[in-house]
Amino acid sequence: MRFDGVWFRYGRRADWTLREVDAAVEPGQTVVVLGRNGAGKSTLLQLAAGVLRPSRGVVRDRPPIVGWVPERFPADQPFTAGDYLHRMAELRGHDPGEADQWIERLLLTAHTGTRLSDLSKGTAQKVGLAQALIARPGLLILDEPWEGLDAVARTLVPEIVAEVTAAGGMVLLSDHRGETAHLPGAIHWQVAEGTLAPAEPPPPPAHDQVVIEITVPRAAVDETVVRLRAQGHAVSSVRDVSAPNRTEPVPGPTASITPGGANARKAADGSWERG
Amino acid sequence: MSPLIRMRLAGFLRGGRMLPPAIAVLVVLGVIYGGGASPAAVAYGYSAAALFPVLAWQTKLLLDTEPDVQRRLARVAVGARTEATAGLLAAAVLALVVCALAMGAPWLFNGIDTTKALGPGVALGVLAHLLAVPPAIAVGALASRAVTRGVRNGVAVLVTAAVLVVVLGLQGSVAPWLVPPVMATARALSGRELPGAPALALLTGWAALWCAAALLGYAQLRRSRS
Structure with missing residues (x-):
């Protein structure tokens, strides 16, 4: 997948959020996007996922099946967690029961009957993770995937990333917690001042x-x-x-x-x- | 596409957002049929015109029920075109159910004059409602949050469109073609004689062209806005 001269801004009169982004992700690669809050990490990930369209330029060769885990799962919906994931499986053209393996693996079984709006932030985030994985994505986009997750679920993220890349998929993720130390072989991009540049992996924060x-x-x-x-x-x-x-x-x-x-x-x- | 249509309808019906337009439909029907029986064509012509703003509002509410991020998740899952089309089809299913109920309701309260031939009047009533549904969906879609990006803009688009449909649809209007033929259809059905095939073809073509232009605009705006 390639970003070819991608520029993006939210509205014609708004400042450019991203300027002249040229970058490529190869199959089997994990890319960690770094940057301070508001730098444009989520924007870049949404452009990669196809959620946003570039104002200029183009994103080429995006794999046909994309899984996107937004930074905040939209829990304000009148469904239970189980109902929601079964419906999302159907949406992807899968049997609703195919969501069950992810419900089990992400330890959501006890929450299947709970309304999305009643879930804790971490559990809602796991529902967001599950919906992205049901279709076995060739491109997995994780926007701050560790945010709010409990310790056990956190250990699953590197496992899942490794599975996607081992199958030839690509993973793009953002992280400000230094958890990316658990992603061996990942390359790093830094978003700053609207531009994208390769970066060195950051040391894990001492408090973490x-x-x-x-x-x-x-x-x-x-x-x-x-x-x-x-x-x-x-x-x-x-x-x-x-x-x-x-x-x-x-x-x-x-x-x-x-x-x-x-x-x-x-x-x-x-x-x-x-x- | 049908799982997404079902998901959006379920979200709309379970979330309780259907209640305000449902109450509005009851009020409209009460006003139309509260005064006694009318010939089927006349009653249904006014029913279709009066339901137009309610159906547009209902469409906006349905499309706005889903959080923005969930709409984007649906777009990633099924593609932008299918996601946008599924929303319109969900609104169409709901609008057709409302129209069917609106056409059946007067029979419960003797709102239709049964002393005259019913067949042509009922058929024209069905056509009047079918001509009102697509423009109403188009207006509701253009007023939805995915296009207008905010509550204030959405309400402004909805109210302005509903008022213009009435004002520009009045007899002697300077630019009747700027709005769908909702009022023109109601007038045609309330005349002394029922409209003939040429008049109906004109109304149908007018509604189809207007909807095509409005939905093209909707597609273009959805393409440029997430």
């Missing part, structure tokens, strides 16, 4: 990190610390369970490893949230 406590046999401590660091995790200290007050700092990046804590239990049952 969590501490996981794990327990290992005493003999495996050194090996575990080395392995975790090799995987890019920060290890800050090791605590001896037989002497709970004795904590040994470990030189290097931060994180601590302690057994049986509250966070570990929450992580195990999937209810923990990133801080």
Whole structure:
């Protein structure tokens, strides 16, 4: 898919939101669009999805099946989540039952009978994600897909992105939370001052990190610390369970490893949230 | 296309937005048939003219029921042309149901004079309603949020169009062809003699041309506005 000299503005007298955008996305590629609020990320994604038409220029070679997850799911509709997703499946020419696999996978089963307007923001966002995936899109557009999602659902996003790209599809997404660290191989675009340019992936924000406590046999401590660091995790200290007050700092990046804590239990049952 | 038509009709009917136009239809029918029985052609001619603004309003309400983002999701799912057409067809289904109810209602309250031949009058009544439905849908579509982008503009378009249809449709109007032949049809059906085939062909062609121009404008505006 190619953006060929795409310009866009909302109205004839409005300022240009995007100017002279030339870019291409190859099959199997994931593109992360970065930029401050109001820079034009959502506009670019909507142009890619075909929701908006360029004021000048053209978007070429868009795959025939597009899945678009808007930044805010339109929950003000008189349908239950299940009814809505079945109808969206029908809209795509699929059997309504084909929505059920996404209802299960995105953990929406308990909410199928809930009216869209009564859903929490995160659950509504998952409904938005499900409707985009029913048709197995060749181009998946995700506008801030992690916004409002719980921890378990967040881990699904990279999985889904990987599945779409593995099948030869393309994924375009915007992210201001630094979650794109979970998308290995993604290329980055920066939207600023109405123009688009390649960008380096941003470092994950310091406030968006969590501490996981794990327990290992005493003999495996050194090996575990080395392995975790090799995987890019920060290890800050090791605590001896037989002497709970004795904590040994470990030189290097931060994180601590302690057994049986509250966070570990929450992580195990999937209810923990990133801080 | 039919799943999208069904989805939009379901959204409109479940959301309760159908109530105001439904009440307006009852008021219109009460005014038309409250004064006693009339010949079928006369009654149905006025019924079609009086229903025109209500059907246009109902179309606008139906098209505006869906949130803008959902309309865009539908566009991504089925394509821009099908999305726009499905909205018009959903409005047409609803308008035809309203017309059928409006034509059946007077029989419950002896609103039709049955002492005269009914066949031609009823047939002309059906035609009058069929000639009113497409222009009403076109006006409602042009007043919808997808085109006007705001409540104030939408209401302005709707009210202006409804007033112009009456004012420019009056006998002796300087530019009757600027509006659909809603009033002209009502006049033709209330004359001493029922209109002949040439007059009906003229009214039908006039309505078809007007609708074609209005819907072309709607398609163009939808193309340029999301």
